[in-house]
Amino acid sequence: MDSRYTKKTFVLEIIGILLAILFLIPFYFVLVNSVKGFAEILIDAAAWPKEFLFSNYVKVWEIINFPRAFWNSLVITVFSNLGLVIISSMAAWKMVRTPGKLSKILFIFFVSAMVIPFQTVMIPLMKLGGVLGITNSIPGLILMYFGFGVPLSLFLYHGFVKTVPIEIEESAKIDGCSQFGVFWRIVFPLLKPITVTVVILNTLWIWNDYLLPLLVLQDAELRTIPLAASSFFAQYTKQWDMGLAALVLGITPIIIFFLFLQKHIIKGIAAGSIK
Amino acid sequence: MDGETKVNTAVKADQVKLTSLELRRKAKRKETLKKALTYTAFVGPALLFFLVIQIIPFFMGVYYSFTSWNGVSSTVQWVGLENYITIFTKDKTFFNSFWFTTKFMFAAVIISNLIGFGFALLLNTALKTRNILRTAFFIPNVIGGLLLGFIWQFIFVKGFASIGKTTGIEFFQLPWLGTENTAFWGIVIVFAWQISGYMMVIYIAALQGVDNSLLEAAKIDGANNWTLLTKIIIPLILPAFTICFFLTISMAFKIFDLNVSLTGGGPFNSTQSVAINIYQEAFQNNRYGLGTAKSILFFLVVALFTTIQVWTTKKKEVEA
Secondary structure, eight states, rough: OOOOOOOOHHHHHHHHHHHHHHHHHHHHHHHHHHHHHHHHHOOOOOOOSSOTTTHHHHHHHHTTTHHHHHHHHHHHHHHHHHHHHHHHHHHHHHHSSSSSSHHHHHHHHHHHHSSSSSHHHHHHHHHHHHHHHHSSHHHHHHHHHHHHHHHHHHHHHHHHHHTSOOOHHHHHTTTHHHHHHHHIIIIHTHHHHHHHHHHHHHHHHHHHHOHHHHOOOOOOGGOOOHHHHHHHHTTTTTTTHHHHHHHHHHHHHHHHHHHHHHHHHHHHHHHHHHO | OOOOHHHHHHHHHHHHHHHHHHHHHHHHHHHHHHHHHHHHHHHHHHHHHIHHHHHHHHHHHHHHHBOOSHHHHHHHHTTTHHHHHHHHTTTHHHHHHHHHHHHHHHHHHHHHHHHHHHHHHHHTTTTHHOOOOHHHHHHHHHOOOOOOOHHHHIIIIIIHHHHHHHHOOGGGOTTTTTTTTHHHHHHHHHHHHHHHHHHHHHHHHHHTTTTHHHHHHHTTOOOOOOHIIOOOOOOOTTHHHHHHHHHHHHHHHHHHHHHHHHHTSSSSTOOOOHHHHHHHHHHTTTOOHHHHHHHHHHHHHHHHHHHHHHHHHHHHHHOO
């Protein structure tokens, strides 16, 4: 990378800024029109609002029961992450520390499943889920995310465990530490960087997930944010003023999450993908 | 020692040896068992959830694809290959979906990677606003496909119309989601918008791994920017291309959320992806047997595409 700031770099800078503005224009449209009245949107969607109708937001907030939807999304995302971090890190560590045919086959088995499209699994899963009693419930959905999230999480942990020096574990074992002790007290804290990556990637996927919750969560009060926003949109089709407010409410939490953690997110994606 | 005592001692010694050998064997078995139990304890939970949620349903799906199950009744009738035959001979909508999804995949993959790579090249220079730009280009990827599709539905239907009215540019006055041709490009545009930032991040990481001294040396030898790019940079970051193409191909082919919210498969099912087709077959037509058969074919195609792609690009990597 050329680190001299020349005239050419300045031109590129301007181009970059213009591109970025162009890229983000849809957000302008959505925000600006979410506080307009319906008629005003029809007249000119590109214009700055004449007055700010925050009542759109109030109405939408109540109709879709935003706090409830937010809570559902939060519970699902947090507990799915918790479970995935625990079971994936444990499995990956044991597999790396137990080299041999079994671990190798299991690893390939886990990773190759990432190719299976959701559609191939969803129909029988609904049937099986009904039999096991895990449909139409948030805990049930969380258990399903465990099953779907293991391949990627395990893959990421697997690559990272190799950076933990085995000497530390061996000296702990000599000191009388059990396997569980070695893992939880010594190895897991050292896995923090990849845990951050795993949590971020899982959160982005689970929070925004649509089809699985749609199939699993039947009751309206169990709905997550994507489900609530989409059912609202379907009900109030073409009522752009409220629809857009619903969209803004829907995307704000995840954007805030991203802005707070962006350095980690971007670092994690780059690192995880290269592996 | 006299002869008898010698024999006795020898026998006793053998017995002691035997016993200690037995003891060692017993201890080893105990340790192996303990190791096996620990292995199961650590790997078991992940394996269990994985099997129950993905693998068992997968094989159930294979089974159901040979039946005429409607999803509710408790009787399941075996029909052999009838579902598969139906798909290949009578189901025109499935082939239309397939054709659309394949066309879409090619367009989306090429455009997304061009834009992503272009952004990466741009952001690999010493711009002051690099981090802000990187965030800006990445934000669309943070929003799920569903809400993204709704946003762009508004943009295409109302936003473009306003711009078209003000500026008079014909591009913005087309009925984007209303005609088959423009709807196709509409989805391509939105998908590219969503995914380019993600690809950009991967390409940036790869570009930063390129040794600057190589580029300097080539420049001294008189290479221009184009040669630098094609002969040096691209060959060095081929693994990034492998990953990005792998990701975009499988994401594009499996597209669902964005498709549902942006076009719903329309107009006239012209933008109906395979994923939507399968969903409708199962949950709207209630033909679960046929739906699972389609989903098995879907899986085979995705696996085939991604395998071919990874194999080809891996070969290029080795050659480079």
